[in-house]
Amino acid sequence: MTNFVEPAVHLLAWTRFDAAKAFNLTGWTVDDDTDPTGGQALAEFAGRSCFQSWKKPRPETSTNAGYLANILRQNHESVVEHATAxxxxxxxxxxxxxxxxxxxHLSLSVxxxxxxxxxxxxxxxxxxxxxxxxxxxxxxxxxxxxxxxxxxxxxxxxxxxxxxxxxxxxxxxxxxxxxxxxFVVTGNLRAWRDVLRRRWHVAADAEIRRFAGLILAELRELAPNVFQDFPAEPFGTGE
Known part of the structure; x- marks a missing residue:
């Protein structure tokens, strides 16, 4: 079966964030434990801009991981739409x-x-x-x-x-x-979360579940705090 091919996903583009400009505008500094110029920082900035909460008064949300974990628990996923992969x-x-x-919500060029x-x-x-x-x-x-x-x-x-x-x-x-x-496929991080919720599931089609696993592995490297709530193995039941 030499004509059969294995799946692969290759990251081409990722949102960049101007942390220096954000600091000049608001005095807010990016958590050192996250990519200070990437989409995770942009998602936090967007969320904090809603309430102008630049001072990080609460220890549990003072890091990017903690802030985004709180956002995800509350299902306020609109802030992660600002970043794309x-x-x-x-x-x-x-x-x-x-x-x-x-x-x-995915954009495809096939x-x-x-x-x-x-x-x-x-x-x-x-x-x-x-x-x-x-x-x-x-x-x-x-x-x-x-x-x-x-x-x-x-x-x-x-x-x-x-x-x-x-x-x-x-x-x-x-x-x-x-x-x-x-194909080339672009999605904001909320759109990718939706793909994973539906496809990184034991009841999903086997090939697209395998694809979802490859995408999740890439996104975990890129934006681990945005995808921190997804399990390492497909979730759910087979029904």
Whole structure:
């Protein structure tokens, strides 16, 4: 099954915060234990701006971690909308993409099957097939048959005078849901929290749950205080 590919998420962009300007405007200083120029600091600044509470009088909310923990407990997640994270995602299926588009607050730029030649497209093996040779063999057969049909349709239609875009547009009809797609996706941190609440769950589709785990790992490195309440393993029940 050499044509199968593993998923990957690559951080491309992340909100930057001007801590020096914030200090000049308000006298507020960023907690030294957090990224002073990142989205976590911006989320705290936004929250404190609502009440002009720059002095940090309460020890339990004097750090960025404590302040954001209190915000999350109260479900005041609007302040984390100010920060965004952008990823380039590879090795996921068109099926996963269909699921992800249900999260309306994400912005997606997806590879076009009309313009891009899919004759050498890679496939994404569903997690249920990871340790099942029989299912893997059947998926190989589907991949091979789809490739033959795709190339045949493109070849025949271009011979008949269609341009490549028109031919590929028609031929993509035979590509299976497991065909790899690649995309750039941006979400504010509240939108990513919504994705994780719904997809980092034992009842979620297995592939998108695996994707959610990769995203969570990246976001924990980037903004651990914003995602401090998510467990290391998928939560919930299977129902």
């Amino acid at each position: 952008t990823f380039y995602v590879t090795g996921v299926s068109r099926s996963l993409l269909t699921e992800l588009t249900r999260h309306r 590879v076009s099957q009309r313009y891009v030649d899919e004759s050498d497209a890679r496939m994404v093996r569903p997690p249920a097939a990871d340790s099942n040779a029989l299912i893997g063999g059947l998926l190989d057969d589907v991949d091979s048959a789809a490739n033959i049909a795709y190339v045949g349709i493109v070849t025949r239609l271009t011979e008949q005078g269609m341009n490549r875009k028109q031919a590929r547009e028609a031929a993509r009809a035979v590509l299976p849901n497991m065909t790899e797609t690649r």
